[in-house]
Amino acid sequence: MSTIQKIKGTRDFFDLDAEKFRYIEQVCSNEIKKFGFKEMITPIFENTAVFNRLGEQSDIVTKEMYSFFDRSNRSITLRPEGTAPVVRAFIENKIYANSIDVNKYFYFGPIFRYERPQAGRYRQFHQFGVEAFGNSTAILDVDIILSAWTIIEKLNLQNIVLKINTIGDLSSRDKYQKALVEYFNKYTDKLCNDCKVRLEKNPMRILDCKVDVNQDFMKNAPKIKDYLSQESIDYFNEVLRGLDTFGIKYEIDENLVRGLDYYTDTVFEFIIKSDDELNNLAICAGGKYGNLVKDLNGPDIPGVGYAFGVERLIELMDRQNVWPSLKINPEIFIMALDEQSKIEAQRLALYLRKLGLKVEFDYKNISMKPQFRLSEKLNVEYILIIGENERKENLITVKDVANKTQVTIPISDLLNYLPYELINAKEGFCYDENAQ
Numbered sequence: 536m537s538t539i540q541k542i543k544g545t546r547d548f549f550d551l552d553a554e555k556f557r558y559i560e561q562v563c564s565n566e567i568k569k570f571g572f573k574e575m576i577t578p579i580f581e582n583t584a585v586f587n588r589l590g591e592q593s594d595i596v597t598k599e600m601y602s603f604f605d606r607s608n609r610s611i612t613l614r615p616e617g618t619a620p621v622v623r624a625f626i627e628n629k630i631y632a633n634s635i636d637v638n639k640y641f642y643f644g645p646i647f648r649y650e651r652p653q654a655g656r657y658r659q660f661h662q663f664g665v666e667a668f669g670n671s672t673a674i675l676d677v678d679i680i681l682s683a684w685t686i687i688e689k690l691n692l693q694n695i696v697l698k699i700n701t702i703g704d705l706s707s708r709d710k711y712q713k714a715l716v717e718y719f720n721k722y723t724d725k726l727c728n729d730c731k732v733r734l735e736k737n738p739m740r741i742l743d744c745k746v747d748v749n750q751d752f753m754k755n756a757p758k759i760k761d762y763l764s765q766e767s768i769d770y771f772n773e774v775l776r777g778l779d780t781f782g783i784k785y786e787i788d789e790n791l792v793r794g795l796d797y798y799t800d801t802v803f804e805f806i807i808k809s810d811d812e813l814n815n816l817a818i819c820a821g822g823k824y825g826n827l828v829k830d831l832n833g834p835d836i837p838g839v840g841y842a843f844g845v846e847r848l849i850e851l852m853d854r855q856n857v858w859p860s861l862k863i864n865p866e867i868f869i870m871a872l873d874e875q876s877k878i879e880a881q882r883l884a885l886y887l888r889k890l891g892l893k894v895e896f897d898y899k900n901i902s903m904k905p906q907f908r909l910s911e912k913l914n915v916e917y918i919l920i921i922g923e924n925e926r927k928e929n930l931i932t933v934k935d936v937a938n939k940t941q942v943t944i945p946i947s948d949l950l951n952y953l954p955y956e957l958i959n960a961k962e963g964f965c966y967d968e969n970a971q
């Protein structure tokens with residue numbers, strides 16, 4: 536394969552796809568700001584140590600990181616998830632010292648994982664994510680889930696299901712892990728190779744193994760709910776009650792444990808329900824992490840957050856056909872019929888652009904045919920024509936493409952012939968016809 540091609544598992548966004556990408560960014564950041572979140576922009580690479588703490592047994596850390604040594608022999612990693620860098624920045628910049636009870640941040644940007652590329656799975660993808668650091672309350676968890684749900688609604692997505700579980704606090708998890716080891720030890724000959732390793736290092740991860748998922752012994756494995764401390768049970772019930780209050784429908788999924796080791800108590804995913812290969816894919820995933828800030832040498836402050844996968848949102852919105860109209864074409868094309876009119880076209884284009892309109896003209900041709908052809912390709916709504924006659928008499932010809940009408944008018948009247956919604960400016964048109 537040629538090396539002058541994109542890297543496997545990456546994609547280019549251009550034209551309408553780039554517009555869709557930015558639309559999602561805009562909706563997510565607009566909505567989340569209403570929930571009191573501020574933006575955090577961190578580097579896309581970090582010292583590898585920042586990610587190693589995420590879980591020595593997690594697939595992301597052991598198999599999927601893009602790590603390399605820089606020219607000074609430092610181990611550097613392209614971020615494989617967004618939480619650890621935000622936590623690192625939260626600690627390093629001592630944001631926790633600002634005496635705000637809950638510090639809330641969002642981020643948007645590329646994430647890198649060496650995964651097997653397939654539908655909805657890339658090696659460079661993008662996440663919109665949020666992290667809230669501060670008091671550990673069920674009401675905060677609920678607010679976080681409400682913010683994700685608000686974004687899902689704003690994007691007009693259909694058939695999304697919230698799956699939720701609790702994996703308990705550390706003491707509940709300890710007891711549970713022991714029970715799992717005892718149970719799965721009876722089935723070691725049936726476990727896939729990855730699960731054999733998980734059994735030694737992180738038995739909870741066996742529960743979300745994609746290979747062993749349908750084996751009989753998985754169904755009868757011990758359930759976390761039988762090992763939860765009373766505190767964890769009360770906490771989880773309070774979260775569920777909060778969701779009920781706001782009419783957020785959920786399914787409790789006892790096998791939901793999440794891929795990273797840092798989660799405690801609430802974990803959740805929003806998944807797609809469909810009859811194609813996107814069925815059951817998560818568009819958003821998150822939960823509470825009681826210990827990550829402390830594990831990265833910060834203060835003992837819990838966090839809770841989630842991340843949406845942007846590529847999956849785009850794919851789903853395509854399939855569900857729920858995009859608003861996103862225009863990428865110019866609205867107006869200016870046609871010039873002689874060399875001097877070309878300058879005039881450029882000048883008029885600049886005026887209209889400053890008014891907020893998207894305007895294009897042909898840089899070279901002065902005959903009509905190629906200019907019409909270009910205006911057709913650009914699918915513009917209006918064509919303005921300037922020729923010698925128009926120029927001499929301060930006129931302009933306005934062609935309404937959809938209605939197939941054409942009028943020649945004084946150029947100072949131009950704005951009255953263009954629909955008002957096209958024009959952002961509230962004040963009048965100040966085209967200086969003497970400035971030629």
Ligand code: AMP
Nearest residue numbers: 655656657660817818819820842843844
């Ligand atoms: P995670 O960080 O694994 O919890 O993932 C959060 C969200 O990112 C998921 O719900 C997906 O929407 C998205 N995501 C995760 N991995 C990939 C990937 N390899 N390609 C595209 N999107 C992904």
